[in-house]
Amino acid sequence: MAGKKRSRSSEPLEFRNTQLADALQTQDMAALAFALRHGPTVVPLLRPGQRDDPRDSGEVWTYRDPKTGDVALLLFSDAVHKPAALPPAVALQSPAWLRAFLSAHEAEITTVFFDIAGPHPMQATPADLIAALDLDA
Template sequence: MPKKKSSKKSGGRPSGRPGGVSAPKMKRGMPPHRVAEDQQLAAALERQDTAAVAFALRNDYCIVPLLPGSGPEQIRVFRAEDAEKFMLLLFSSPERYVDMVPQEPSHRFLAYDGPTLRDFLEQNVDNLEAVVFDVAGPHSMQADPREVLAALQLEV
């Protein structure tokens, strides 16, 4: 599952297309007690607890960035200049996403629950080299996409 992100700088943030439009609202029906400040994923990342991150991904929501622009909703993935595969960046709150790309005038995102994230990973795991949580901090972690998928597929 996730590993604590190294404190060494690797040349800055991942590059992505700048721009965007108004962010869509969080999914309707999200329980009111699941606000960003109390989110399970944020708490798990703060503790750097891989088991708690897996639990949060299965049982809570995470923020998934969308490509900027007015086109159809497409998940925004990032690629290092010399990489063949992409990185999926997930966030514990919309604010953590904004921290990563503050220069953008607006930020499009969706709130994914565990089953939705699992479906996305099942379709795209072969194109991903990493899943990075809260890349702009303060408590970043990184995981192998196959390990994240395995955690989401666990039958409890």
């Protein structure tokens, strides 16, 4: 029994949301909203959080267009879809975290891209995503 416990705990954490990937594949906004409300989102980090501090979730990486100053938040259905040019660290964030982050930065973020490099990219405004996350509330 002890051997089984160790093998389970040594399994790597999966940084993906299969429902989100399926929603992106069909480009279905209702399915996207459902996936965001009921599963995690892969978020690129500029600085990973401290493992010993559960309040430190790291520093989220955003893209600022040098020409317009517009800020985009990039989210992923699976860590394998994150372009290598982005910082290497990622976090798997909850729906509550995403709702709070979007609310805190809604005035600054102009658009949110999902799986920007493919295979099935989508984009939405922070306001649309906040509304989608609030549907169950």
